[in-house]
Amino acid sequence: MQTHQAKRVEITIEAVMESRLTDALKKSGVTGYTVLPVLGGSGRSGAWSRAGQISRASGMVQVVCIIRPDRLDDLLEGAFAVVERHIGVVTVTDCVVLRAERF
Amino acid sequence: MQTHQAKRVEITIEAVMESRLTDALKKSGVTGYTVLPVLGGSGRSGAWSRAGQISRASGMVQVVCIIRPDRLDDLLEGAFAVVERHIGVVTVTDCVVLRAERF
Amino acid sequence: MQTHQAKRVEITIEAVMESRLTDALKKSGVTGYTVLPVLGGSGRSGAWSRAGQISRASGMVQVVCIIRPDRLDDLLEGAFAVVERHIGVVTVTDCVVLRAERF
Amino acid sequence: MDQLLGLAAENLISPIILSFALGVAASLARSDLSIPEAVAKGMSIYLLFAIGFKGGVSVADHGIDGRLGLALLAGITLSFVLPLIAFALLRVMTRIDTLDAAAVAAHYGSISIVTFVAATSVLESQGLAAEGYMVAVAAAMEAPAILSALWLVARGGDGARKMEPNLLREIMLNGSIVLLVGSFFIGWATGKEGLADIAPFIVSPFQGVLCLFLLDMGLVAGRGLREGGRIMRPGVLAFGVIMPLIGSVCGLGFGMALGLSTGGVALMMVLSASASYIAVPAAMRVALPEANPSLYLTLSLGVTFPFNLTLGIPLYLALAQTVNGG
Amino acid sequence: MDQLLGLAAENLISPIILSFALGVAASLARSDLSIPEAVAKGMSIYLLFAIGFKGGVSVADHGIDGRLGLALLAGITLSFVLPLIAFALLRVMTRIDTLDAAAVAAHYGSISIVTFVAATSVLESQGLAAEGYMVAVAAAMEAPAILSALWLVARGGDGARKMEPNLLREIMLNGSIVLLVGSFFIGWATGKEGLADIAPFIVSPFQGVLCLFLLDMGLVAGRGLREGGRIMRPGVLAFGVIMPLIGSVCGLGFGMALGLSTGGVALMMVLSASASYIAVPAAMRVALPEANPSLYLTLSLGVTFPFNLTLGIPLYLALAQTVNGG
Amino acid sequence: MDQLLGLAAENLISPIILSFALGVAASLARSDLSIPEAVAKGMSIYLLFAIGFKGGVSVADHGIDGRLGLALLAGITLSFVLPLIAFALLRVMTRIDTLDAAAVAAHYGSISIVTFVAATSVLESQGLAAEGYMVAVAAAMEAPAILSALWLVARGGDGARKMEPNLLREIMLNGSIVLLVGSFFIGWATGKEGLADIAPFIVSPFQGVLCLFLLDMGLVAGRGLREGGRIMRPGVLAFGVIMPLIGSVCGLGFGMALGLSTGGVALMMVLSASASYIAVPAAMRVALPEANPSLYLTLSLGVTFPFNLTLGIPLYLALAQTVNGG
């Protein structure tokens, strides 16, 4: 099948920052994104788990964004401005997509 | 450790289509797949979120399928027949796996 | 933006094994990991789904770990000791990260 | 008329309606108030189980009358026919295309069980009884409308489109139909004794659960209005109010012809007037994925549902009382 | 005998059993009806809390009698011994290998708290009292069977297999044991006054919640039967029915020896007859991952659980009444 | 004094407190007992809805008195001022830096609605009435403290830090405030009649739901203590106990000045003494992400919350009774 090069950006960030991040992504020109729930994790700021949480304060989500390679820098700059002061992880992977006209 | 080349196919699709997609995957010869929940997202057809959904109609899931590289074309053809008319995103990434005999 | 090479290891494993796996990861020197919920899946041991599960016995989770490439072998050895006798899938993908000092 | 206004006013300041209004207001104000998906689904399972069970107990109690079969037939007929009316109306009143019109029409042939539940509690507060088997009629009306819509599309020339395999089974055995019918039979089989066992669960707290459920529906409806508001052109909006009125009149006719009690006639009107927002949207995503979900969900959940909940139910009840006596 | 049949029939058409049957039927028919995992877990927490609390209150109320210690000991002994019987039976009746047989055996030594809860409500509807501390016995019986199974495997020559570190602590402190024992002590400490505060939550709606919970268990059991059906060979199936009978007889012996009330004897029988489907499967996945989960889950949840729920409980109760009087 | 001890003892062996203790114990013992996030959130929605609604009904019932406005003003003032006191105290008693101190201070100016709910049920069990509008005061006290904290940080020289856009709207319209205020108005509008409809849902099972909710809070608090225990230096720990006492005295002053009933004064004390663990932590993560969440969450949820729940509430009540009479 006809496939096209793209970048897959995955940003794990606190749930309270989700809408700020997605706003920044939209501003940087992405056409879409997907948000996955996160159950728990561990990092320099310790371990946490979603079980029994009643507060939004300590949960995280993972925002996945597929983009055309030439848009990567804009996206990373926009995302970084949001993520910078916050805990969280940003990874970028090469991938190929079907239906490139969507991105 | 001994690792082997493989392809990681990730398909984000409406929850109502999940069983149709996995049936198609099985028909195309995959030996397994994993389904992840999706909390929300945004694309050409607008933004949505799982909060408060009582209907299955608007939720999405992400189906992940690890396969031997030589099976990729079969899989994509099978998946595409299901995804074609529906909203959703398909990405393919190169990866390596342990225990290749499983795929 | 300044990015750095890294490896993204994704391990899909039974929920009952989660803490054993993350303990092994920590012992192998990882600085963090993220746990994603899994809704269902299918493999050689049949299909399962999270709907209506009252037992922890049959659920799975996906543990994602981003590491510096030179730590990969340690991690895989540690993880493999846990995963070996259990059902589950391990994949490794090349990726780039922001803020490499974190890993 | 006075009585109608009184009933409407009383209805409007009930905890149920105000909870719905709170949900709409919160989401229009972009509050982050939300009810977890699992809890919302849990409450809908509770409501379906309770309403089905109580319907079954009432049939066990009053004996089954010959009208059950006829009422089911009437419901199925309405569900098949109402989409045709809705479709014609949409083509006249709005500019939306065949596909979207058919998808919307399917929603109006089918039913909203929460509207039905809300109507039941208005009836109860008025001391009006209704045939217990009306929940079975509700279940029977869920699916046929989908077939009408698919036929409307097929007829429209898009002949290549064939019925998705499995879709029919999926529709007929969708969770809410199975639960409603199943608990109806359980209630029927166990009768008053069974009810006594579980009444503190399915009867006493029912109204309260309904409040929280409607709070959630308000949140979802408000979100839909916020995002789908732009596509709600005047013609579309008007359809969302006129179609339930037409539906209710059809329901009135069938209910009278069957000789149902006044409560039963009112419920038949409510079923005909209400629009699906669970079973049909899911079926449409499978069968007509190109149809626009914002359109049908916003219309059904954001326009017709609130209309029925606030003004429709008292109106249909008043009409049933006027025409049928009681 | 007549009385037994009457009791069985009455039991069979209760909302509880019919809800379970609805779940099985829905999932065999491949309906998409499902209860969200979080809601199912929430209901199980509710049931454990309520049953533990009520047991504690009953102990506070009737005073503790010297038999509590003996009853705990009896339970622990049964939990250690029953897997040995089950294992031997499996080796005779079926062809499954040592590992699978040990894993299955562990389930039958341990207990199913939902079966216990269902039996309690049958006792209540019959006006039969039972020792409140039976919930503590239930908690004590959860874990020992796992150790027996591990011993059976180790003995089988696979000597290299050493106990997973932490496993013992995990088993002893698994959520359901902690909740059951904890709420038992809370009920004991707060007594009737504590119960009065929360009775409208843990007593009145209990039966209704149990219905929805059993609906979910039916859905899960049905799914298991659909997928694990093939491995249910006749010998295995027969084991799933014979083993609870053997277990119940052992329970009868211990209960009589202890001089428990008729209700207490019946509950001891139910505990011995029932098979775990929460704690033990989780432990087996950690300790014996090569054993086949479809086998033990389908057997425990798809065969023995429904058998006990429908026929077993009335039978054990009738036996206890015959032998113990009352 | 005797009465105080009696009240404290009675409070300590209530199902509510013991459920919390069970949660703490289970998580310190590393049991895997846990309540699904969705269920915990569902229970908190239930509690907010019920407490808001009942407050509104009580206002509808007793009429609104001129003090409502003043009480709201008092609450807002307390919420603005208490963080300044807390901040000063932290700088004196501990070595934590400006940022962390400001973040902690915000929590102590704001309120914990569950502490408020627990106090309400102690009042009820003592037969003491309180002004229904205290729930509105609770809602009004949630947010101002956040602004004080941000001002403390800005003043501290970090001038570049500007208010996050949207944060103010997010804080004012956060889910718990909207639900509390919304259900308060619904209760007010529908009054006793509305309450009669849904009392079996929001009144009778309330205490029981509170038990399970506190079980979950205990689990979360215990987890926090296990992981955040190291940073709980003596000075910090002492602050977690002294600050609520100071807060309660401020609340006492305002309550007396307003001429509230004894119950009302006690609730004002409880609000001032309690520390937020939902709204403020979320706001801090957005506005002051560099502040350490383990510190403020462990302090608020692991130290101050249990202190208030066990000793604080009876103490504040006894004080209110001594000073105010009643």
Ligand SMILES: Nc1ncnc2c1ncn2[C@@H]1O[C@H](COP(=O)(O)O)[C@@H](O)[C@H]1O
């Ligand atoms: N190396 C890593 N791999 C995967 N996820 C990580 C990693 N480090 C941190 N995270 C995630 O990011 C969250 C915050 O990390 P930190 O900022 O290091 O406290 C953690 O709770 C994890 O969910």
Ligand SMILES: Nc1ncnc2c1ncn2[C@@H]1O[C@H](COP(=O)(O)O)[C@@H](O)[C@H]1O
């Ligand atoms: N560029 C993208 N990156 C990640 N997910 C996307 C992207 N575009 C669309 N999606 C996902 O696919 C869903 C449907 O997209 P669409 O068909 O564009 O409306 C969205 O709700 C997202 O969850």
Ligand SMILES: Nc1ncnc2c1ncn2[C@@H]1O[C@H](COP(=O)(O)O)[C@@H](O)[C@H]1O
């Ligand atoms: N090829 C695959 N791709 C993605 N996930 C898989 C694959 N094979 C197995 N899995 C996951 O691993 C679980 C156990 O697989 P197995 O050990 O083959 O039974 C399945 O339920 C899936 O969630």
Ligand code: NA
């Ligand atoms: Na209709």
Ligand code: NA
């Ligand atoms: Na047993």
Ligand code: NA
């Ligand atoms: Na305070």
